Amino acid sequence: MVNASDSGRDAREVFRLDNETLAFRFTATVSSRRADPFERLTTPERLDLWLDANGLRLGSKTACAADLAAAHALREAVYRAGKAVADRRRPDPADIAAVNAAVRQGRAYLELGEESARWRSDGPAPVGDALALIAENAIQILGGHDRQRVKACEGPGCGGLYLDTSRGGNRRWCSMNTCGNRAKKAAMRVPRRQTPPT
Numbered sequence: 001m002v003n004a005s006d007s008g009r010d011a012r013e014v015f016r017l018d019n020e021t022l023a024f025r026f027t028a029t030v031s032s033r034r035a036d037p038f039e040r041l042t043t044p045e046r047l048d049l050w051l052d053a054n055g056l057r058l059g060s061k062t063a064c065a066a067d068l069a070a071a072h073a074l075r076e077a078v079y080r081a082g083k084a085v086a087d088r089r090r091p092d093p094a095d096i097a098a099v100n101a102a103v104r105q106g107r108a109y110l111e112l113g114e115e116s117a118r119w120r121s122d123g124p125a126p127v128g129d130a131l132a133l134i135a136e137n138a139i140q141i142l143g144g145h146d147r148q149r150v151k152a153c154e155g156p157g158c159g160g161l162y163l164d165t166s167r168g169g170n171r172r173w174c175s176m177n178t179c180g181n182r183a184k185k186a187a188m189r190v191p192r193r194q195t196p197p198t
């Protein structure tokens with residue numbers, strides 16, 4: 001169930017869903033992290049909306065307040081650990097423990113559908129199972145060879161995590177469509193100095 005304020009709303013109006021990496025798409029439910037953090041995952045209904053939009057609504061059960069608290073805790077642990085990796089620091093052991101604890105409770109399985117594969121769960125805690133998949137993705141990225149490519153967005157105030165898959169490893173923004181465009185427009189507004197005639 002989605003509450004009145006969010007009923008019928010497209011998840012794309014509420015969240016930024018353009019990050020290619022699942023775990024970082026999840027951490028992006030807080031925007032403007034470096035300036036004025038803005039929480040988009042405000043209610044259990046919003047959590048259901050996000051999970052649904054990301055193929056992680058694993059059962060008919062809706063999220064409860066405890067699920068939302070668990071989601072916030074995992075998300076911030078993933079963000080802090082990811083930011084540490086981006087800064088080439090060691091993550092805090094407490095954040096590592098939180099991510100590892102989240103993945104252990106997962107009981108989701110992948111099922112072949114008619115057109116694609118989908119995650120399912122028959123367990124009593126489908127939201128916990130979905131969070132476990134997010135934690136697993138974070139472990140694969142932050143613990144695998146892609147960790148060298150983890151970066152924090154240079155966009156004004158953003159700080160969002162992303163995986164720099166560019167060939168030259170020179171990508172600076174979490175998304176070209178948002179932060180990249182904003183930075184380009186800001187650069188264009190700076191008047192160019194006229195070159196004096198020689």
Ligand SMILES: [Zn+2]
Nearest residue numbers: 153158174179
């Ligand atoms: Zn950004």
